[in-house]
Amino acid sequence: xxxxxxxxxxxxxxxxxxxxxxxxxxxxxxxxxxxxxxxxxxxxxxxxxxxxxxxxxxxxxxxxxxxxxxxxxxxxxxxxxxxxxxxxxxxxxxxxxxxxxxxxxxxxxxxxxxxxxxxxxxxxxxxxxxxxxxxxxxxxxxxxxxxxxxxxxxxxxxxxxxxxxxxxxxxxxxxxxxxxxxxxxxxxxxxxxxxxxxxxxxxxxxxxxxxxxxxxxxxxxxxxxxxxxxxxxxxxxxxxxxxxxxxxxxxxxxxxxxxxxxxxxxxxxxxxxxxxx
Numbered sequence: 001x002x003x004x005x006x007x008x009x010x011x012x013x014x015x016x017x018x019x020x021x022x023x024x025x026x027x028x029x030x031x032x033x034x035x036x037x038x039x040x041x042x043x044x045x046x047x048x049x050x051x052x053x054x055x056x057x058x059x060x061x062x063x064x065x066x067x068x069x070x071x072x073x074x075x076x077x078x079x080x081x082x083x084x085x086x087x088x089x090x091x092x093x094x095x096x097x098x099x100x101x102x103x104x105x106x107x108x109x110x111x112x113x114x115x116x117x118x119x120x121x122x123x124x125x126x127x128x129x130x131x132x133x134x135x136x137x138x139x140x141x142x143x144x145x146x147x148x149x150x151x152x153x154x155x156x157x158x159x160x161x162x163x164x165x166x167x168x169x170x171x172x173x174x175x176x177x178x179x180x181x182x183x184x185x186x187x188x189x190x191x192x193x194x195x196x197x198x199x200x201x202x203x204x205x206x207x208x209x210x211x212x213x214x215x216x217x218x219x220x221x222x223x224x225x226x227x228x229x230x231x232x233x234x235x236x237x238x239x240x241x242x243x244x245x246x247x248x249x250x251x252x253x254x255x256x257x258x259x260x261x262x263x264x265x266x267x268x269x270x271x272x273x274x275x276x277x
Contacts, residue, residue, distance in 0.1 A: 001029070001274065001275055002272070003272070004017075004081060004269060004270075005040060005272075006269050007073075008072075008073030009218060011043055011071070011218055011220065011221070012042045012043055013077065014033045014040050014046070015047075015081055017048050017081070017085070017087075018059070019050050023047060025277075026061060027061060027067075029045060031064065031065045035063075040273065044213075045061045046059070046078065047060075048078055048087075051095075053101060054093075055088060055095060056082055060097075064213045068098075070097045070098065071221060071222065072118060072120060072224065073265065075102060076116035076267040077267045079093055079095065079106055079267065080112075080267035080269065090106075091108060097159065102118055102120065102121065103119040104116050104118050104119070113267055114266065116267050117262055118221070118262070120158055121159070123156050123158060123225070123226065124158070125156055125157075125233075130157040131189055132155045140234060142155065146178060146181045146182055147178065149178075151165050154230040158225045159222060161188060161190060161191070161193065161212075162227075164227050165197065167197065168198065169198060170196050170198045173208060175210055176215075178210075179194060179210030191212035193223050194209065195209050195223045197231070200244075203241055204242045205228070207223065207224060207227055209245070211223070218246040218247030219246065219248065221250065224245065224252050227243065229254055239253060241253075248266065249265075250264065251263070251265065
């Protein structure tokens with residue numbers, strides 16, 4: 001299988017051009033290529049497919065083989081791939097995902113995509129649609145017991161479910177211990193991505209994330225978007241925020257009139273390769 005390794009803020013995936021190559025046993029393939037000792041090493045597998053609804057389709061799988069609906073860092077790299085490898089010459093693309101069609105604007109320098117702005121769509125705050133098990137319709141700073149500790153979560157979907165927790169310090173969090181407990185908490189029927197946020201000021205936040213199906217990753221684009229919306233709902237930041245993740249920074253802007261979140265960030269090719277399956 002021919003592939004390209006790409007990353008956005010350290011959120012790395014193995015990309016396969018499925019407009020030219022068909023892949024069998026996809027969940028097993030995702031697990032194999034994601035292994036950082038015996039495979040390529042990645043947060044998952046992303047297949048680039050043709051679409052009858054958009055320019056291309058992003059079909060993504062986490063490193064445990066489960067299928068994901070949307071990946072903000074991953075979709076930027078899809079845009080870079082299709083432009084840089086000559087599958088399109090468009091600088092604005094529509095890409096189909098399991099959470100809808102996303103519109104991407106490409107920044108091109110010397111014939112290569114460097115930055116991508118993604119219209120991530122409207123944040124979903126209704127509990128039943130996130131989904132979250134709750135009698136309340138809106139969950140802002142909602143108390144929750146995880147393990148034997150009490151937390152407050154603000155719950156939002158950006159095509160996948162997020163629980164945002166505000167903390168005083170992100171560096172000392174025992175994420176390996178608490179992340180799985182959030183992910184598999186009974187409150188979240190489809191599991192959940194959990195963002196731990198330290199607000200530096202009204203234009204800048206720090207974030208660490210535990211992603212369902214992948215564990216801690218260096219970045220999560222949908223999580224950064226959900227976190228900024230959560231900050232706004234809690235009155236903590238302005239509508240345009242720099243999000244510092246372990247793998248780099250993303251610029252997130254929430255347009256209240258359009259009810260749309262825009263994400264801008266880098267897309268980087270690491271290397272091309274071939275692996276036996």
